Amino acid sequence: MTGVEGYMYPNEMELQWSILIVLYPFITGLVAGAFILASLERVFLVEAVKPIYRLALLTALAFLIDAPLPLQLHLGHPERSPEMYLTPHPTSAMAMFGYVYLWYLMVVLVFEIWLDYRKDIVIFAQTTKGLKGLIYKFLTMGSYNISPRALAIDNKIGWIITLIGIPSAFFLHGYVGFIFGSIKANPWWSSPLMPVVFIFSAMVSGIAAVMLIYMATCKLRKVAIDVRCVDTIAMYMFYIFIIDFALEMLDLIHRIYESDESFRSLNFMVHTQLYIPHIVIQICLGTVTPLVILFILQVSGKKFAEKVRLRLCTISGALAMIGIFAMRWNVVIGGQLFSKSFLGFTTYKVALVTKEGLIVAVALALLPFLFLWILIKFLPPWEESHHTPAAGD
Amino acid sequence: MNIFKDSGHLFKFAACFVIGFLIYLGLRGFVVPKTFGQYGHYRGSALKDIAAKPIKYAGHQVCEDCHTDQATAKSAGKHVTVNCEACHGALAAHANDPTSVIPVKPDPLVLCARCHTATAAKPKDFPQVNIDEHSGGAPCTMCHTNPHSPAMGAAPAAGGAK
Numbered sequence: 001m002t003g004v005e006g007y008m009y010p011n012e013m014e015l016q017w018s019i020l021i022v023l024y025p026f027i028t029g030l031v032a033g034a035f036i037l038a039s040l041e042r043v044f045l046v047e048a049v050k051p052i053y054r055l056a057l058l059t060a061l062a063f064l065i066d067a068p069l070p071l072q073l074h075l076g077h078p079e080r081s082p083e084m085y086l087t088p089h090p091t092s093a094m095a096m097f098g099y100v101y102l103w104y105l106m107v108v109l110v111f112e113i114w115l116d117y118r119k120d121i122v123i124f125a126q127t128t129k130g131l132k133g134l135i136y137k138f139l140t141m142g143s144y145n146i147s148p149r150a151l152a153i154d155n156k157i158g159w160i161i162t163l164i165g166i167p168s169a170f171f172l173h174g175y176v177g178f179i180f181g182s183i184k185a186n187p188w189w190s191s192p193l194m195p196v197v198f199i200f201s202a203m204v205s206g207i208a209a210v211m212l213i214y215m216a217t218c219k220l221r222k223v224a225i226d227v228r229c230v231d232t233i234a235m236y237m238f239y240i241f242i243i244d245f246a247l248e249m250l251d252l253i254h255r256i257y258e259s260d261e262s263f264r265s266l267n268f269m270v271h272t273q274l275y276i277p278h279i280v281i282q283i284c285l286g287t288v289t290p291l292v293i294l295f296i297l298q299v300s301g302k303k304f305a306e307k308v309r310l311r312l313c314t315i316s317g318a319l320a321m322i323g324i325f326a327m328r329w330n331v332v333i334g335g336q337l338f339s340k341s342f343l344g345f346t347t348y349k350v351a352l353v354t355k356e357g358l359i360v361a362v363a364l365a366l367l368p369f370l371f372l373w374i375l376i377k378f379l380p381p382w383e384e385s386h387h388t389p390a391a392g393d
Numbered sequence: 394m395n396i397f398k399d400s401g402h403l404f405k406f407a408a409c410f411v412i413g414f415l416i417y418l419g420l421r422g423f424v425v426p427k428t429f430g431q432y433g434h435y436r437g438s439a440l441k442d443i444a445a446k447p448i449k450y451a452g453h454q455v456c457e458d459c460h461t462d463q464a465t466a467k468s469a470g471k472h473v474t475v476n477c478e479a480c481h482g483a484l485a486a487h488a489n490d491p492t493s494v495i496p497v498k499p500d501p502l503v504l505c506a507r508c509h510t511a512t513a514a515k516p517k518d519f520p521q522v523n524i525d526e527h528s529g530g531a532p533c534t535m536c537h538t539n540p541h542s543p544a545m546g547a548a549p550a551a552g553g554a555k
Contacts, residue, residue, distance in 0.1 A: 007513035106410070145398070
């Protein structure tokens with residue numbers, strides 16, 4: 001059989017989980033990371049990141065709407081997905097994920113965004129005409145009370161929701177790691193560290209994504225980038241990246257030292273098929289390089305010009321995202337490349353125009369930006385547009 | 394009462410959740426089959442539906458009632474644990490009507506190769522060969538004359554291997 005070396009069990013020759021399943025944990029990770037970044041301002045009172053608070057929430061929502069689509073496409077029967085809710089299966093980790101997703105979408109993100117934007121929504125509802133005005137009126141839920149006391153209550157409740165949202169974000173993405181980590185038959189996945197590694201890598205990718213989106217939107221809107229904000233985001237990204245890198249290395253060292261019966265097979269795979277995506281892209285290009293850049297930025301302080309600092313932040317953010325995507329790739333694809341007999345390997349070639357091909361994957365990766373654009377049109381997150389009618393009305 | 398006046402919108406939002414939950418419960422009562430969960434996480438009446446389907450396998454005891462020669466040969470050979478229908482296929486229809494439903498004789502080159510082709514995953518003491526090298530295209534039953542007791546030199550199958 002083409003692409004198979006040594007012995008593979010018949011059901012291992014062709015990979016069951018494709019690039020869409022790589023995309024899924026990557027996207028949920030961005031959601032969790034973006035929300036954690038938003039919580040820095042709300043709960044941890046980091047004033048410097050205020051300019052991206054709302055943008056981070058909208059980014060999290062846009063990516064969360066997109067998150068189940070790769071799974072729906074992969075499974076191929078979207079009409080069956082409500083059955084997960086109609087007949088809850090408490091002993092199935094995958095089935096219960098539907099509830100985790102719904103909790104995070106409705107109770108955390110939608111509720112928090114609604115509370116935060118309520119004053120703007122009420123003002124927009126009173127000043128905007130046409131279909132857009134009707135949508136705003138619907139979003140007010142018939143309540144136009146934006147008295148200082150009502151807004152103070154919103155603020156308090158919003159703070160509580162963010163507080164609940166932090167463990168929820170950890171849970172959302174920890175759950176994805178848990179699903180992989182609890183598959184005991186697969187030594188590449190089966191590790192109690194997996195959920196923790198997933199959470200921290202999610203935070204890194206989400207923070208990097210919001211930072212890049214913030215800088216891109218500033219360029220598009222032709223407004224100055226708040227360098228203090230970007231510096232602060234880069235600082236938090238650096239700290240979390242260190243923890244993430246340390247955990248991943250701990251996992252690697254543990255595997256090497258333990259050298260269980262799967263080690264020779266996995267070691268061979270990492271040095272052959274996974275050498276480029278794991279060693280070169282994930283570790284060297286996507287982790288060590290951005291870490292070095294962020295380290296230089298932290299120790300050099302303000303020695304660099306603002307323009308240089310922003311460029312370095314852009315490069316490190318983009319590399320970090322490539323690295324985290326490679327990590328998802330290596331987990332999902334890598335875990336299916338070797339035989340559970342430890343006697344053979346298969347290969348994975350991404351198709352181009354199939355249901356789970358590259359074009360679909362790229363489209364699904366870009367779709368959240370369309371969702372984000374629509375959300376921004378309805379709920380402008382920019383500080384200067386707070387409480388003023390949306391642009392173009 | 395001012396607190397309720399200023400937090401009325403929150404109750405409206407909460408009401409949406411309650412309404413959503415009630416719709417969920419209503420929908421669940423309507424679409425989930427009544428026997429769902431009766432025995433496990435599936436529709437209980439599915440068992441009756443499955444039981445109503447015609448039986449396809451006769452079981453080795455039924456085969457052995459008529460094919461006593463093959464059963465005797467098999468019981469003395471290496472294939473003692475292999476069920477009749479594992480090689481010959483589901484034959485309840487033949488057992489019910491032996492004269493009209495005549496099973497097709499398996500091709501030894503295909504059938505034997507299914508288990509005895511050499512692969513790295515099989516235990517070392519399991520007989521496995523590279524079929525092309527081993528038989529050169531000749532049917533396995535040319536040498537292993539009785540597939541029910543396949544050791545070389547065993548008594549040939551009575552009336553050919555069936």
